Amino acid sequence: MKPASTMRPVRTAEAATTSLFHRLFPVNRDIAIKSIFGVWGAYFVFVTSRFLYVAQGNVDALFVQRILMTSICITSTWLLYRLLIAVRGRGMKSAIFMLTLPTVVLANYIAILDQIVFDHEAVVFDFSYLLKAVDFASFDWAYVLDEAFTRYFIFAGWGALYLALSHSQDAQRMMAHSRQLERVNRESELRALRYQLNPHFVFNALNSVSSLIIDRQNQQAEKMVDDLADYMRAVLTGGAQDMITVEQEIAQQVRYLEIERMRFPERLRYSVDIDQATKDWSIPSLIIQPLIENAIKFGVSGSDQPINITISAQSEGDRMRISVANDGRVIEPTARADDRSTGTGTGLTNVQDRLRTLYGQNASLLLANSKDGMATATIILPDPSQIFQDI
Incomplete structure (x- = not known):
């Protein structure tokens, strides 16, 4: 058996990891994690599978770039999640607002990053171009707008899904609590009558x-x-x-x-x-x-x-x-x-x-x-x- 002194750092590290995890997802943790990774995981599988029917050069490098963009999208969705829980309890209008203007900004930001990442010749694990100055004049803005439109609906769709699942979970929790209180009240009343x-x-x-x-x-x-x-x-x-x-x-x-x-x-x-x-x-x-x-x-x-x-x-x-x-x-x-x-x-x-x-x-x-x-x-x-x- 290990001495207690050697086990304390392990427990401390586990507690710190758990605490950090809880700080990242303080509300409706399961719903947030499963929905965020589920939506973008499905998106990643879909866009990656295009090489099966569309000829693409340097598939490995494109695969890495898609992982990068998917990670950025997951992070952006997490930011949207934090915005939604920030207005939690303030009514549906606040939630709808977060799914409009801030979500449009996020979608456009992701579309611009998408243009920057994929407007270069793909080389595996070569991201040096990200450190160079961005030439906005060379952007295909029609592509950017199309991507922004697509990403917006993904973000908004995720937000609506998250809010619906959260509301359903809260309603079920409240109903279960109400039933428990009702049962306790009934049992107390029964004993009093008895x-x-x-x-x-x-x-x-x-x-x-x-x-x-x-x-x-x-x-x-x-x-x-x-x-x-x-x-x-x-x-x-x-x-x-x-x-x-x-x-x-x-x-x-x-x-x-x-x-x-x-x-x-x-x-x-x-x-x-x-x-x-x-x-x-x-x-x-x-x-x-x-x-x-x-x-x-x-x-x-x-x-x-x-x-x-x-x-x-x-x-x-x-x-x-x-x-x-x-x-x-x-x-x-x-x-x-x-x-x-x-x-x-x-x-x-x-x-x-x-x-x-x-x-x-x-x-x-x-x-x-x-x-x-x-x-x-x-x-x-x-x-x-x-x-x-x-x-």
């Missing part, structure tokens, strides 16, 4: 524990505390999983129903009917929690008769229905909105917000009264691949 636990459930559960302790039902109180702790752990800490399977979601809700059944041992009955094909379907965690809360609040709590709650899930092609039904009738949201004692529909709004944030218009929440006297809330979900889509 953690909107109903405090009444916690208070009621703790009151039930207190009542069991007072009644010296210590075993039931301990079980309820354990169930409540497991449930809260699943909701608050296990949730780093924002999407879980239907089977996991149902298991969480059964744990919740078991806690509530300790409060209403004689009145709360529940059943689960899950289609085997839906068990591995990914759904938002706790998405049916507010529906079950409503079933208990407006069903069990509001009646002294036994109330049945049914949780079901069925697949329908590329969609799935997951429903929560309870004995009773659906209370109209408008009627409930003004009754602070019975709730304001926050739970249902939470569900709708989460569905809209995740699936756009591809998911829905439906409330209905069934023919067999059940109030039913149904969530219709698309295939999980349509998460974060708005169409």
Whole structure:
């Protein structure tokens, strides 16, 4: 292994080279390099290939002269690139101006150099004529104007290509950044919605524990505390999983129903009917929690008769229905909105917000009264691949 002292100059040289390279092409580096060398490389290949069908003397010397002119054109295009990035952000008019007057000057300058270089007998690697005084009177100005016209359109064409590619890249970058911000915002919103636990459930559960302790039902109180702790752990800490399977979601809700059944041992009955094909379907965690809360609040709590709650899930092609039904009738949201004692529909709004944030218009929440006297809330979900889509 080489000592560190011998490796430092290498790293310093590499850093200096990289720094110089970045200073030469500070903006849209890949686009600038590829377009400049691509355009003039194609031009060089085209003009050089003319010897295949046009007789030319001293082909080797002409080849070297074309390399010289192509290098000058590449340098001039780099100057135009620097002019374009100098007016970057000042609007399209400034860019168009740079592609007119400065570009015309560059084109004429290149045409004059072209006349000087090719108006001499070609000798390989002999450029001494470049040091002699230029006799403008001997110029073929018609040739110069033709060359200036051709070079101008090459420069202007490159400039338009560069601006178009740069604008496209900037637009794609901004779109990707916007999508990333939107996704982060959606995920943050989802987590905020997900953690909107109903405090009444916690208070009621703790009151039930207190009542069991007072009644010296210590075993039931301990079980309820354990169930409540497991449930809260699943909701608050296990949730780093924002999407879980239907089977996991149902298991969480059964744990919740078991806690509530300790409060209403004689009145709360529940059943689960899950289609085997839906068990591995990914759904938002706790998405049916507010529906079950409503079933208990407006069903069990509001009646002294036994109330049945049914949780079901069925697949329908590329969609799935997951429903929560309870004995009773659906209370109209408008009627409930003004009754602070019975709730304001926050739970249902939470569900709708989460569905809209995740699936756009591809998911829905439906409330209905069934023919067999059940109030039913149904969530219709698309295939999980349509998460974060708005169409």
